[in-house]
Amino acid sequence: MTETSFVRVGWLIDGAGGPVQENVVLKIQNGYIESVDPAYQDTTLNDRAVVDLSYCTILPPLVDCHVHLFMSAATDEQVRRKQLSAGYRELKPVIREHLHHLFSHGVLGVRDGGDRGGFVLRFRSENEMHPLVNLAVSGRAWHREKRYGALIGRSNGAERLAKAYLENVEPVEFVKLVNSGLNSLMVFGKETSSQFTAEEITELVAAAAANNQKVMVHANGREPVRTAVEAGCCSIEHGFFMGKENLRRMADRNTFWCPTVFTMKAYGTNLAPGAQNVDHRVIAGNMEHQLEQLAYARELGVQVAMGTDAGSLGVLHGESMVEEMKLFKKAGYSLVEIIRSATSVGASLLGIDSFGELVKGKHASFLVCRGTPAQLPRKLSYLEDIYIDGVSCEMYRKNPYKNVVAK
Structure with a gap:
């Protein structure tokens, strides 16, 4: 069964050295990035199905x-x-x-x-x-x-x-x-x-x-x-x-x-x-x-x-x-x-292949920092969230070494 989710992001730094991308939507299928496209107004997506990180910057772990x-x-x-x-x-x-x-x-x-x-x-x-x-x-x-x-x-x-x-x-x-x-x-x-x-x-x-x-x-x-x-x-x-x-x-x-x-x-x-x-x-x-x-x-x-x-x-x-x-x-x-x-x-x-770059075909694993890229790297000390294969790990981050990993 294919699991698809969408994440709207304010700013994306891909880790590969590409320029900062602003106001984009990640389409995630089965934990992988299917596409990174500019956000658009006339979306056919139900807003409740889109994770809103438009106030945040994301980057690889x-x-x-x-x-x-x-x-x-x-x-x-x-x-x-x-x-x-x-x-x-x-x-x-x-x-x-x-x-x-x-x-x-x-x-x-x-x-x-x-x-x-x-x-x-x-x-x-x-x-x-x-x-x-x-x-x-x-x-x-x-x-x-x-x-x-x-x-x-x-x-x-x-x-x-x-x-x-x-x-x-x-x-x-x-x-x-x-x-x-x-x-x-x-x-x-x-x-x-x-x-x-x-x-x-x-x-x-x-x-x-x-x-x-x-x-x-x-x-x-x-x-x-x-x-x-x-x-x-x-x-x-x-x-x-x-x-x-x-x-x-x-x-x-x-x-x-x-x-x-x-x-x-x-x-x-x-x-x-x-x-x-x-x-x-x-x-x-x-x-x-x-x-x-x-x-x-x-x-x-x-x-x-x-x-x-x-x-x-x-x-x-x-x-x-x-x-x-x-x-x-x-x-x-x-x-x-x-x-x-x-x-x-x-x-x-x-030799890690489970994360490293936020581009099509790679794992949807990333850090979420509240604010703009101009606030980096300072904001990395106050992470908003961590996503592993498209799933938030906030609960795990607050409860180390527990069985519950994702919310």
């Missing part, structure tokens, strides 16, 4: 391509230390709560960037998942012994990287590799050496591909990013101070980039002036340089997927997407370009 669900963005040092050493039993409700925060802010696609115990992977395997959030996981990241990365994974020890991976294959979509250190908050532009050679990473990429998995790489600085890109990794995470040549390589190879700019702004906001090993001028400089790289990536056509690093100091799950969008705007991205990075580009990176 958001995708955050870099989060850490086991961390809560706490700014209290003792709380963070306790959380970073907690076991699965303590972290299980934390992960569940973060998934609901993401959903309530319209983030229906998420990629977890790893944790030391593979807790998020275990959470998913136990069918604890939020039923409306598409979660891609990386399990435990790989790092060189005695180098940065123990917080989110394990080292390969004395073994060859690809061999260690093959002996410990996990049921994940992405293999996380750490190929540099953290950014200095004291020395502007300080770079660390690559943790692995291009040959080692190439071997890992090939081994992962044989298991239908892609490699995402934490990398800052010119050399760590260059080795990762040339080895054929799927995405660069962070990429601070990687330079224009690497951005050109990424554009040529269609390598995705998750710049996580808001992390630096959050450091600047939440670390007290005079704190040990912190120079706020350096933090501000790090952020400005990343914005310059983001602007250049836009010129080159790099596939920039929005990722927030939610769970990091002061970077809240769900809410931080709006903050990241604001920084994209500061880097020169238009609203439709920002939404594209936050929706269809991320969906492409994560």
Whole structure:
């Protein structure tokens, strides 16, 4: 039996990069968009059969391509230390709560960037998942012994990287590799050496591909990013101070980039002036340089997927997407370009086909924001509703983890 419904929309942003469409009607059949047509006065439709969202803007669900669900963005040092050493039993409700925060802010696609115990992977395997959030996981990241990365994974020890991976294959979509250190908050532009050679990473990429998995790489600085890109990794995470040549390589190879700019702004906001090993001028400089790289990536056509690093100091799950969008705007991205990075580009990176673009033939899944596009991205913090395959999920949004999904 064919189920047909109609939704009148004030403004539609398709997520594919097309212009904002004003005053349109969506015809939805069996959960898919059958057509998007201009609204008209002499309609033969019974007004009661048309959902009226003429006062709203709709857009595809958001995708955050870099989060850490086991961390809560706490700014209290003792709380963070306790959380970073907690076991699965303590972290299980934390992960569940973060998934609901993401959903309530319209983030229906998420990629977890790893944790030391593979807790998020275990959470998913136990069918604890939020039923409306598409979660891609990386399990435990790989790092060189005695180098940065123990917080989110394990080292390969004395073994060859690809061999260690093959002996410990996990049921994940992405293999996380750490190929540099953290950014200095004291020395502007300080770079660390690559943790692995291009040959080692190439071997890992090939081994992962044989298991239908892609490699995402934490990398800052010119050399760590260059080795990762040339080895054929799927995405660069962070990429601070990687330079224009690497951005050109990424554009040529269609390598995705998750710049996580808001992390630096959050450091600047939440670390007290005079704190040990912190120079706020350096933090501000790090952020400005990343914005310059983001602007250049836009010129080159790099596939920039929005990722927030939610769970990091002061970077809240769900809410931080709006903050990241604001920084994209500061880097020169238009609203439709920002939404594209936050929706269809991320969906492409994560392999999501159940949402991403609001065009004919695609799923009728979208966010509803009261007001005009000029009020975005701020209004994403106060969603009017979320539709999944043409059905409102407001009841579910207000009652997390209940059996009733739609009204």
